[in-house]
Amino acid sequence: MPPEINRQDDEDIGEGAPHWMVTFSDMTTLLLTFFVLLFTFAQIDLVKFRMVLGSIKEAFGVQRVTQKGQFPTAENTPFQVFEYQKLDSVIEMFYRQAKIYKELQKAFKNVPGVEILVSERGIVVRAEDKIFFDLGKADIKPEAYPFLEKMADIIKEFPEYKVGIEGHTCDLPIHNVRFPSNWELSAVRATTVLRYFVSQGIEPKRLKAIGYADTKPLLPNTSEANRSKNRRVEFVFSVETEEQTFTRQFREVLRKIESERLKLKTEKSS
Incomplete structure (x- = not known):
């Protein structure tokens, strides 16, 4: 006679969590680690940091509600924002962006006339032109080379980034044999800095x-104070990958963190 099956015990055994929940929990843990890392970098008040995270609660698609009885699919699970096979590269990209931001802050945040920003274009180091050039000239001043050497080292440390060097002038006109207008002056200044980076071994x-x-x-x-601000050189760090959507989300995170840090x-x- 076959053994009797205890129906009561069988009924007590639940189905357990859905299969996707285990992977999602791993992803959540990684993201939590990432945000804690950002908190360490930014050095802001914990309450302020939580406020920032609250403001981006929908950025990663984890606020969707699944109706009772609805089976989780690629369209209605929190995993929809991420392609599973890209998750590791996305986390690594977040870490690298946080690291380069920290390196730029460490190198230049205390230099007079320098700002470090996060925008849709990427991570931007904005420096007044007087750090590098005399008024109306495009020859790099000797005292500018320590700054440029540090910048070159950071560029070489993060080879996945492309760097745009942008020259800006004020509205004061210029007209001479070398620079017929501010267009030539700003372009030659940017090109001069680019040539220096190439001479330091950075790939053109x-x-x-x-x-x-x-x-x-x-x-x-x-x-004149405003014109001095407008005369500047900007270094724009950007990365071109398949995860550009995630990069834009990360930039928004950093922008909000920086905004809260400055507010604090x-x-x-005061």
């Missing part, structure tokens, strides 16, 4: 130089 294909003349002022050209700094100083 990773670099580009652009001169914008006075077409992209930061402030109205109504005073202002509150403490």
Whole structure:
């Protein structure tokens, strides 16, 4: 006679968590580690940091509600934002972007006339032109080379990044044999910096130089102080990968973290 099956015990055994939940839990743990890493880099108040995370709660698609009885699919699970096979590369990309941001902050945040920003274009190091050039000239000043050497070292440390060197002027006109207008001045300045980076062993294909003349002022050209801000060189770090969507999300995270950090700094100083 076959053994009797205990139906009661069988009924007590639940189905357990869905299969996708295990992988999703791993992903959540990795993302939590990533945000803790950002918190360490930014050095902001924990409450402020949580406020930032709350403001981007939908950025990773984890707020969707699955109706009762609805089987999780690629369209209604939190995993829809990520392609499973790309998850490791996405996490690595996040880590690398946080690292280069930290390196740039460490190298240049205390240099007068320098700002480090995160924008849709990438991570931007904005430096006033007087750090590198005399007014109306495009020859690199000797005292600018330590700055450029540090920048070259960081560019070489992160070979996956392309770097755009952008020259900007104010609205003061220039007209001489070498520079018929601000277009030539801004372009030659950007190209001069690019050539220096190439001389330091950086691959030319990773670099580009652009001169914008006075077409992209930061402030109205109504005073010398404003004109000094508008005369600048910008170094734009960008990465071109299949994960560009995730890169844009990360940039938004950093932008909000930096905004909260500056707000907190202002509150403490007032």
